[in-house]
Amino acid sequence: MRHDRRRSGYPVLIGLMGSGKSTIGASLAEALGVPFVDLDAYIVAWQGRSIPQIFAEQGEQGFRALESAALKDQLGRPCVLATGGGVVTRAENRALLRAHSPVIWLRARPEVLAARIAGDRNRPLIAGTDTLSRLRELAEQRAPMYAACADWVLDCDTLSAEQAVARIRAWLADETPLR
Numbered sequence: 001m002r003h004d005r006r007r008s009g010y011p012v013l014i015g016l017m018g019s020g021k022s023t024i025g026a027s028l029a030e031a032l033g034v035p036f037v038d039l040d041a042y043i044v045a046w047q048g049r050s051i052p053q054i055f056a057e058q059g060e061q062g063f064r065a066l067e068s069a070a071l072k073d074q075l076g077r078p079c080v081l082a083t084g085g086g087v088v089t090r091a092e093n094r095a096l097l098r099a100h101s102p103v104i105w106l107r108a109r110p111e112v113l114a115a116r117i118a119g120d121r122n123r124p125l126i127a128g129t130d131t132l133s134r135l136r137e138l139a140e141q142r143a144p145m146y147a148a149c150a151d152w153v154l155d156c157d158t159l160s161a162e163q164a165v166a167r168i169r170a171w172l173a174d175e176t177p178l179r
């Protein structure tokens, strides 16, 4: 992980689908008294189309281009920002995230994620697939990318949203050096 810059900006959450970025992000924002922005919801409102619609009409790469534009627009604003699970797949997005802090990786095992999102129709990347195998594949591909962008990792497998928020707040407030 990178050096300790945790107090220099507003928290950004990264991690796979189902890791709790939106739920935890919204509670964290409330606790910190700042607005919450969900990048997927921002794209949907901006485009006036759902995520599955965007994927169907423009393909994944079309969606990724919109996602990069949205990230450029929203990163650095005074808010808690929850990103889509695939935001780290583009090098330009990783560069933006690495220049920002704090970036927090909500990490969970594919088994835990699959149980949460199986059957979700709003996530084109898992639609019609064996959710667990797909998540295992995505976890393997993306783990190094999340790690490259993150200032800190929170393992969420057994944490409630409330517990996760408490852990993040403690980490944000902690003034001891990381090592």
Ligand code: S3P
Pocket: 015, 016, 017, 018, 021, 040, 051, 083, 084, 085, 086, 087, 122, 123, 124, 125
């Ligand atoms: C994606 C994750 C989704 C959404 C899109 C693609 C991904 O966001 O951006 O369906 O590539 O992992 P969530 O992580 O909020 O589900």
